[in-house]
Structures are given as structure tokens and as C-alpha cells.
Amino acid sequence: MSVNVPNATPAAQPIFALQEVGKSYALARSPLERMFNRRRFHAVSDVSLEVAKGDALAIVGESGSGKSTVARMMVGLTAPTTGSICFRGDALNTMTRTQNATFRQRVQMVFQSTTNSLNPRKTIATTLAEAIGNDGVPVRQLLDMVRLPAFVLARYPHQLSGGQRQRVGIARALARRPELVVADEPTSALDVSIQAEIIKLLRDLHQSAGVSLVVISHDLALVGELCERVVVMREGRVVEAGAVDQVLFEPRERYTTELLAAIPKGIGRHPIGVGPE
Numbered sequence: 444m445s446v447n448v449p450n451a452t453p454a455a456q457p458i459f460a461l462q463e464v465g466k467s468y469a470l471a472r473s474p475l476e477r478m479f480n481r482r483r484f485h486a487v488s489d490v491s492l493e494v495a496k497g498d499a500l501a502i503v504g505e506s507g508s509g510k511s512t513v514a515r516m517m518v519g520l521t522a523p524t525t526g527s528i529c530f531r532g533d534a535l536n537t538m539t540r541t542q543n544a545t546f547r548q549r550v551q552m553v554f555q556s557t558t559n560s561l562n563p564r565k566t567i568a569t570t571l572a573e574a575i576g577n578d579g580v581p582v583r584q585l586l587d588m589v590r591l592p593a594f595v596l597a598r599y600p601h602q603l604s605g606g607q608r609q610r611v612g613i614a615r616a617l618a619r620r621p622e623l624v625v626a627d628e629p630t631s632a633l634d635v636s637i638q639a640e641i642i643k644l645l646r647d648l649h650q651s652a653g654v655s656l657v658v659i660s661h662d663l664a665l666v667g668e669l670c671e672r673v674v675v676m677r678e679g680r681v682v683e684a685g686a687v688d689q690v691l692f693e694p695r696e697r698y699t700t701e702l703l704a705a706i707p708k709g710i711g712r713h714p715i716g717v718g719p720e
């Protein structure tokens with residue numbers, strides 16, 4: 444079954460279009476084993492969705508449901524096994540070198556853990572200078588955008604707090620003025636108080652700077668704070684999709700209701716009537 448994701452602004456030309464995208468991995472470990480064992484594990488199956496300019500789309504689901512795999516395929520870090528992914532009408536797998544360079548500038552990713560994604564041997568100044576290149580956003584402006592003080596420039600990642608590192612990760616993603624940021628669990632490695640600041644920062648970037656967002660999360664409270672549309676994934680497939688208010692407050696699928704019930708009350712814009720006391 445493939446569930447199409449209704450677009451908030453159907454008339455808008457999509458920035459991204461995923462058409463029946465799938466990703467599978469060989470279960471065999473060696474080439475010899477592969478000759479005799481052709482079984483594959485389907486991490487993602489038949490996912491179709493669109494992201495229009497100005498969208499804030501969430502992809503939610505339990506651990507292992509395929510959210511990160513979809514995110515990695517969207518930014519070109521993982522190639523799909525089936526289906527097509529188009530950015531502004533051009534399929535990612537047939538882009539010319541120039542189109543690919545533009546794509547990599549226009550679509551950026553914010554990772555869950557900056558421990559792995561920021562180079563520990565480089566100062567923040569060097570990391571940001573490399574991201575900015577010749578024609579990116581001036582560094583002081585970038586720091587202002589993510590509300591970081593200038594002193595962080597001289598520091599190495601381990602000399603910053605988790606929240607500061609995540610802001611650096613966001614600044615790096617914004618350095619080349621992307622039109623779309625894919626954020627994979629952007630707050631899950633942070634304390635609750637810092638989570639709220641990062642959510643506010645992403646919301647401001649979306650609302651004030653017009654950056655389109657795809658947010659991967661298993662946290663439906665965060666989704667309610669940040670996004671307008673949501674896709675619910677289970678076992679690699681989209682099981683429910685629609686406007687956040689509909690999916691969070693009037694879920695059609697029992698699986699979504701169970702996900703909602705797992706949110707502690709009092710966090711974010713909690714759906715009414717669900718969640719443990």
C-alpha cells in the first residue's frame with residue numbers, strides 16, 4: 444500500500460518529489476553467500492511524498508521504521524533501490540555534475556549527533572569557513588542567525604555544550620543559503636530545556652527566513668511545535684499522512700494513536716486526550 448501525502452499548497456511546484464521509493468539491503472554477508480541467498484531486508488518500501496517551497500514536513504514513526512533512511516536518500520547520502528527522487532524536476536541519480544553541485548548547496552542536513560558530524564580537529568571558525576566557501580553567508584551573520592556568541596569561533600567542538608554544538612551544526616547547514624533543510628532527530632541528543640531553544644530556532648528559520656524543513660523525529664510533541672504536515676511511518680511504509688492538526692488530534696490509524704499515547708503529557712502542544720498521566 445502506498446499512502447500519498449497531501450500537499451498543503453498543491454498548486455506549488457514541489458521542491459522534492461519521492462515516487463514509490465524503496466531501499467533494501469542484502470541479507471547475505473559475503474558475495475558468495477549472496478549468490479545463493481537473494482533475500483533482502485526492505486528498510487523502506489513504496490514511499491511517495493512531495494515537499495513544496497515553504498513546507499515544514501515531519502516524518503515520524505517508531506525506531507527502525509525507516510525515517511533516517513528516507514532522510515539520507517533525500518539528501519543523496521543513500522541511493523534508493525527502487526523508485527525515483529527528484530529535486531526541482533531533476534532525478535538525483537541522473538544529475539549532471541553542475542546540477543549535483545547546486546543540489547548539494549540547496550539541500551542540507553542537520554544531524555542528530557554533532558559528536559560524529561563535526562570534525563573534532565577543526566575549530567568552529569574553520570568548519571564554518573569551509574561550509575561558507577566563497578559566496579556563503581558571512582560568518583557573523585550566521586552566528587546571529589543561530590544565536591551563538593563570537594567566542595565559539597576559536598573553540599573546538601569538545602569545548603562547546605551540546606546545544607552550542609547543535610547550533611554550529613545548524614549554522615553549517617545554513618552557510619550556503621539552502622532552500623531545504625532535512626533535520627534528523629535534531630533535538631533528541633539534547634536536554635529538554637535546550638530542545639525547546641533548538642525547536643524555536645528551527646521554527647524561526649522556517650517562518651522568518653523561509654527555509655523549507657523536513658524534520659525526522661519520533662517525538663510527536665516536537666512535530667506539533669514545528670511542522671504543518673506529517674508522514675507516519677511503520678516498518679518502512681507510510682501508514683498515515685496529512686495536516687499535523689488532523690494526524691495528531693484525529694489520527695485515523697491505530698498505530699498513530701499508539702505513538703501519540705507514548706508522549707509524556709506537558710511537553711509541547713500535546714494532543715488532547717491522549718498520553719499517559
Ligand SMILES: Nc1ncnc2c1ncn2[C@@H]1O[C@H](COP(=O)(O)OP(=O)(O)OP(=O)(O)O)[C@@H](O)[C@H]1O
Nearest residue numbers: 468484486504505506507508509510511512513661
Ligand atoms: N546499512 C544498513 N544495512 C542493513 N540494514 C540497515 C542499514 N541501515 C538501516 N538499516 C535498517 O533499516 C531499518 C530502518 O532504519 P532507519 O535508521 O531508517 O530507522 P529509523 O526510523 O530512522 O530509526 P531510529 O528512530 O531508531 O533512528 C532498520 O531496521 C535498520 O536496522
